[in-house]
Amino acid sequence: MKTLLPLLALGFLAGCSTVLETGDRLERGLTPPDAVNYATTRPEGGFTTQLNDARIGNKIELLAARKSKTDGGYTRVQFDLRNGSYLRQTINVSFEWLAADGTVTESQPNWIVTPLEPGALTTVTATALKATSAECRLRLITR
Amino acid sequence: MNKLFLLACAVFIVGCGTPATYKDPQGRELVVSLDKVNIQDFATAGSQMLQSMISSPSFSNGAPVLRLGTITNDTADNFDTSLLLSKITVPLVNAGRVTLLDNEPAADASARPKAEYVLKGKILEDRSNAGSTRQSSFVFQLTLVEVKRGVAVWTDEKIVTKQGTKNAVGF
Incomplete structure (x- = not known):
């Protein structure tokens, strides 16, 4: 006992x-910590990135960012992402919208989980709710 | 010595456990349950369906008058379906993209606008398991009906699937 x-x-x-x-x-x-990474569209076209998790550069490629307007005049963006690694990755994305002066106008309250097979491409799309939203900031983490 | 060891073990057991802390409801450290719809599942399904809905032609211009219809909870879990609807209506109303009719009767009924659209839907579930691995899928279905013509002008379905052997924290 x-x-x-x-x-x-x-x-x-x-x-x-x-x-x-x-x-x-x-x-x-x-x-390394799984930090949040950012890609932000630019007024003149294209995008800028801020990589805070060094591991992500070897895994997920951000191929393109396209910006357009809906019929109602709202901004719509598409980001093309590719899993460039040899392993299955799960990416989590979320969007923030910025006005022309840089202030945050909208923020998505959740993460969208997207599993990506090796070599797989995915396009994430977001449409602004407010007419003042001009640029989009993609938040990205892998897990 | 034996008594001391037992006492030490007892102290460890009593002290063991994680004290409750506040978490960001939009963060990555929320509990993921296999047998119920979590708060983040409503947020995920709601925001994705919102994005789909505002891309439909009905929302391209102006602020259409919207009435909330019935959302049927066809799952074994008991929850308020406004947890899903609020993820759609709150951003739409605050951005001025819809005029949302209140359920209460208006003081001046003649001033109340007529609903142009009705949003209704259903939440379903599917469960399966293989050995000790359990899988739960929750299906969120929404339809936007144009009242005048009685036709669905937008419909979408989002499925949230969770798999594992036990509940966990974070994704």
């Missing part, structure tokens, strides 16, 4: 979330 009790206690500990948290911290310490 005396040997059983400590074993039982250890069993409880193994199933407890504190142990998992330690593992999570260990994993995060061993790998």
Whole structure:
């Protein structure tokens, strides 16, 4: 009984979330942080990128950003992304809209999860709700 | 010594567990449940359907008058369907893209505009498992009906699928 009790206690500990948290911290310490990366359309065309997660450059390629207007005059953008790695990747994207002066006009309240097979292309599209939204900032993370 | 060891084990057990903390409801560290629709699932389905809806010709100009129809919850989970609808109506109303009719009767009924469109839909679920791996799919269906002609002018379906052996945190 005396040997059983400590074993039982250890069993409880193994199933407890504190142990998992330690593992999570260990994993995060061993790998670079999965930071958010940005691609922003420019008024003159094309886009600028801000890569905060160095690993993403070897995995996800941002091929193009297209900007157009809907019939009602609202801005619509499309970003072409490609999984350039040899492994399946899951990308998470979200959009923010900026006015011509750079102020944020709209923000998407969620991440869109998109699994991408090796070599696969995907196009993510967003349409502004407000007429003042001129440029789009794509937020991108991989997991 | 044995008593001390047992006491130490007991202290560990009592101290174990994660204290509750506040999380960003738009963030990446939310609980993902296999057996229910999570708050982020409503946000994902709602925002994707919103994007699809505003791309339809009915929303190309002006602010059409919209009335909310019935959203049927055909899942085993009990939730308020306004969790989905609010993800669509809040951005639309605040951006001035629709005129949303209130459910309450107007003080001056003659001043109340007539609904041009009705938004209605259904939420369904499908569950399956292989061994210990469970999979839940929640299907969000919405239809925009033009009242005058009684025809659907936009319809969309979004499926949120989750798979795993147990609930987890984050994506």
